[in-house]
Amino acid sequence: MADKVTSFDVARLAGVSQSAVSRVFTPGASASAATRDKVTKAAEELGYRPNTLARAMITGKSRVIGVVVAYLENQFYPMALEYLDRALKERGYHILLFMAQNDGNVGQIVEELMSYQVDGIITASVDMSNDIAKRCDDAGIPVVMFNRGQETGTLAQVTSNNIEGGRTVAHFLASGGHRKIAHVSGWQGSSTGLDRMRGFVDGLKDHGVEPVAIEDGRYSQDDAAIIARKLCGTSDRPDAIFVGNDHMAFAVMDCLRFELGLSVPEDVSIVGYDDVPIAAWPAYDLTTIRQPINKMVTATVEILLARIEQGAASERIQIPGPLKIRGSARKPKGFST
Amino acid sequence: MADKVTSFDVARLAGVSQSAVSRVFTPGASASAATRDKVTKAAEELGYRPNTLARAMITGKSRVIGVVVAYLENQFYPMALEYLDRALKERGYHILLFMAQNDGNVGQIVEELMSYQVDGIITASVDMSNDIAKRCDDAGIPVVMFNRGQETGTLAQVTSNNIEGGRTVAHFLASGGHRKIAHVSGWQGSSTGLDRMRGFVDGLKDHGVEPVAIEDGRYSQDDAAIIARKLCGTSDRPDAIFVGNDHMAFAVMDCLRFELGLSVPEDVSIVGYDDVPIAAWPAYDLTTIRQPINKMVTATVEILLARIEQGAASERIQIPGPLKIRGSARKPKGFST
DNA sequence: ATGAAAGCGCTAACAT
């Protein structure tokens, strides 16, 4: 018993034309106070709300943004989603959600994205970001990649400064007197994973230190735990590990503490990347690079809507992420970034 | 550029009528192999995809489900979202996401849900579930409340058996020899919070035990920590605490261990509710009632789509949640539910 | 400022 109320019904009741009703409900349109009043009353009485779909068909704007995410178990993603929704809602847009399965059917997602007439797309750290982004971009739908980039190319992207972040961690760890330093990297098929690693290795070099091990944790807790076990299961273990994101860092810490009986940071210092809320929980108290998620989201939305609404060009933005020092890693005396 | 390709363009190129094109892209429609072939080729060539919006306008079905969630920081929600998306996608539906801010503008959300012509709505443990649900239901849009219910009423809802869950915890704790048992409840303005509490108190009564304290944690980590501090800051502390959900339980454990210097479970046993993935992390190793999220989601989608597609009646379902015994609470010898 | 009329891209009778 519902939404069968159309602008015609309202028009009839208000004693005006249907287009008058439309005007009253269209932000920029002109209508006399009298008309406006009659229409508003009639609409109220009938419980009328404009059909967004019909409007979208005509204007060619759905005011819907397709957001593609994967693996919500890593707290970084739900946080991004929450901020994204807030920023988008402020501008009058809504999120149509797409979960990229790991066995990712990129083709299908792209099809669906397009058939729903989304005005734009945000891919959030999805493995196949590049793939999806390129195809949608080719199809003329504005895309921006959130927290993932590509080495070369012109697609819009927003990341933190991963290279600089990795370098900062290196500096911090080396200054703390660590010399046997390992790295459980983020997925080496991703720009983020690669950049953090490169910056880290580079930064270490500045201190004349070479990492004792680098292993690809692929952003998986299971993989990270396995690596931690291997790395620290011998007496020849590293005295510090930089882990490619917080999500893996938690698994690494748990493995060291509860499986290997080691202390963090006394036996091994751990540093992560992201600064998700859990990192601040006392059980982990993780020293980590803070990805300024709020700023990143704001920039993402800004860029995307500029493209959609003003046809602006694709931008590629990097936002610096400061080191958040907590208790999971030995602190250098008088450390400064 | 892009998506300006319509079924007419395809029709022209394929040398058939526009409706022939429509039929080829409509699952149940009839078209000869020849036509189907020509159309498919032409469509391919032009990069045509049907406009879902236009289709939705005619059929009156958008194949979009509005999902209202809040507070993604509690891992239970993102998990629900992930399962929901999977189950819905399987049936050809998509999720339009609505974040309910705490300062919740229920009215606006309802407006938006309706104007987007969603076929149905799922509210996931949102504070104002009842409010939103009732209004949408009144408007004729099928709604099911996920993990939240109402005492009386006919709105569709899916929860775990919270009363039974609370009772199970009581039985477990009492059997473990605990006698000074406290409860940090879920929000007492919610059915889930209330039911778990009631079941718990009831179950304790069976053992002739009365809770030493019951405080409303309102599903907030901050509130829970404050309560834990108050409860366990004295020598007269409880020897066990049942916390209304895992999310709060983590905060309680952290407070006891890192602030108060207590041991869990040696000094105080902790039991939670939900069994989110983090509960299994060694740092917490939380004994908790497992909300069978997968089954709950399946049921939710089932009920909703039955209403949408077959006009079925609203169902109210409760799914039993077993106790998952881990290490955060002393184990009774030979315990059986 | 307002009404009439022409579609947006598609599906669903209705014919053939």
Place this chain on the structure above:
DNA sequence: ATGTTAGCGCTTTCAT
């Protein structure tokens, strides 16, 4: 099996 013809509910010229 296929084409023709109405619309779905709305925005947007175009007159008035």
